[in-house]
Amino acid sequence: MEMIECKGVGFSYGALGVIESLDLTVEKDELLVCVGPSGCGKSTLLSLLGGHLPPTRGTIERRGQSRTIYQDGGLFPWLTVRENIALGNPKKVGEWLEITRLTEFADAYPHQLSGGMRQRVELARALAAETDILLMDEPFSALDYQTRRRMRRELVATLAERPRTVVFVTHDIEEAVQIGDRVVVLGMRPASIRRTLELPPGRSRAPAAPGVADAEQAIMEELGLA
Numbered sequence: 139m140e141m142i143e144c145k146g147v148g149f150s151y152g153a154l155g156v157i158e159s160l161d162l163t164v165e166k167d168e169l170l171v172c173v174g175p176s177g178c179g180k181s182t183l184l185s186l187l188g189g190h191l192p193p194t195r196g197t198i199e200r201r202g203q204s205r206t207i208y209q210d211g212g213l214f215p216w217l218t219v220r221e222n223i224a225l226g227n228p229k230k231v232g233e234w235l236e237i238t239r240l241t242e243f244a245d246a247y248p249h250q251l252s253g254g255m256r257q258r259v260e261l262a263r264a265l266a267a268e269t270d271i272l273l274m275d276e277p278f279s280a281l282d283y284q285t286r287r288r289m290r291r292e293l294v295a296t297l298a299e300r301p302r303t304v305v306f307v308t309h310d311i312e313e314a315v316q317i318g319d320r321v322v323v324l325g326m327r328p329a330s331i332r333r334t335l336e337l338p339p340g341r342s343r344a345p346a347a348p349g350v351a352d353a354e355q356a357i358m359e360e361l362g363l364a
Contacts, residue, residue, distance in 0.1 A: 212262060226263040227267055
């Protein structure tokens with residue numbers, strides 16, 4: 139079942155074209171990753187998909203509710219981990235504390251946590267809300283390499299337990315090919331889809347897994363990086 143369907147979508151800020159003639163579908167429980175040059179409109183696309191911006195042209199159909207996780211996070215510093223997660227769903231706090239391995243930090247405040255743990259709290263709050271679609275705007279970009287790898291595994295493990303449709307924006311090509319079911323490559327602004335790559339089954343793939351290196355090379359070539 140298609141959860142998101144974009145037909146001929148375009149968006150402009152005045153005379154500045156950002157997205158042009160974009161056609162895209164996202165299937166139920168799919169993890170779609172979007173990559174592209176800096177400033178090409180990836181974050182704008184997420185805002186369109188989430189309904190925060192109306193398209194200038196074309197149509198977007200979204201089936202179900204969505205939630206967006208941004209790269210700078212959105213935790214309330216005056217609330218504990220437990221209270222932050224409760225904003226998503228007060229009835230499921232204990233369950234999500236356990237899933238994201240945060241039970242022993244339930245009464246801590248965000249400033250008492252590492253960057254990776256704060257991201258886990260944000261992820262738990264978003265997933266506890268049980269929205270149908272999760273839109274993620276480079277949520278791990280501010281983390282160090284090792285923490286990013288751990289967070290990728292956290293996301294994949296959490297989605298295995300509680301499937302969700304995800305559109306994940308990243309500038310990290312390695313990240314894209316290791317966790318995505320499909321990768322959409324956007325071109326320069328005004329952006330449209332230049333290429334779509336299907337990844338082999340399974341998520342959190344090792345760099346040496348079949349198809350991963352080839353997909354990474356194809357994306358780099360499309361972006362002019364190889």
